[in-house]
Amino acid sequence: MKLLAHLLSKVGYFLFFILLEIGAVYAMFSQSNFHKTLVGEQLLNVNGFFSAKISKLKHYQNLPKENKILMEENAKLKNQLEIFKGLKNSAHLGLEPLVVDSSFQRFEYTNAQIIDQSIRKRDNYFMIDKGIKDGVQPNMAVLTSRGVIGAVLHSTQHYSTVLSVLHSQANIKAKVKNIDYFGILRWNGKDHQKLQLTEIPKYLNIKQGDTVMTAGASAIYPQGHLIGYISSLEPNEKTGDFDIEVSTFEDLATVQNVYVIKDLDRIEIEKVQQTGLDATD
DSSP states (O other), X not given: OHHHHHHHHHHHHXXXXXXXXXXXXXXXXXXXXXXXXXXXXXXXXXXXXXXXXXXHHHHHHHHHHHHXXXXXXXXXXXXXXXXXXXXXXXXXXXXXXXXXXXXXXXXXXXXXXXXXXXXXXXXXXXXXXXXGGGTOOTTOEEEETTEEEEEEEEEXXXXXXXXXXXXXXXXXXXXXXXXXXXXXXXXXXXXXXXXXXXXXXXXXXXOTTOEEEEOSOXXXXXXXXXXXXXXXXXXXXTTTEEEEEEEESSOTTTOOEEEEEEETTHHHHHHHHHHHHHHHO
């Protein structure tokens, strides 16, 4: 008890002083509108600061979900655009459709996400999270809004393996924008953002910086999709062609969200092609 009394005698004056200070501050702020406003503003600033931080954190956590939603919406818009392209072609043929529906659509877009990939090997592949149940099948083009990146090689019910443009067997028919002449685009196994365009005659009027895109003379890649730009070109006197290096618009080391393109006329085209082959036998 003596010890407790001694302790209270030591700290009692300090506690009494603290209580007086609290009382004085309370009295001042309860009587002064100025101080009330000042404290209110400071509390609002502090609350706003932490609310902004929390909001940014929530936004960052929701980015994958938001990106997926945006990709789905973009795929729908691309499909609608394909329908109107079909309508435009019908108008050129003098046809007047009574109903606007997907029968005028040539290509169908499905959004997907890369879940595994390689870029450092000689022959590279990547895997996407869409498969047969989503309508994804082999020989469908895979691209982003910035460029072509591969073609579906194999599909299971829920996943697909894609042969990357960074593969020795990935030969893409490509052309320089506004030049009606296509060559073959390949990868030489070195820089993952550099491809080589061959079989382009040196008499053509092309230059460094020109855009390179898909030529369309393919059963996989539709015409007019971006690939990259000419970063260097030199005439090859032995072949009579240009040696062209193409820098890709898309960086395969960082890409995550992609589109898979289905050619809705593919089966019909293949039947016609097979009929032609059978007729020549």
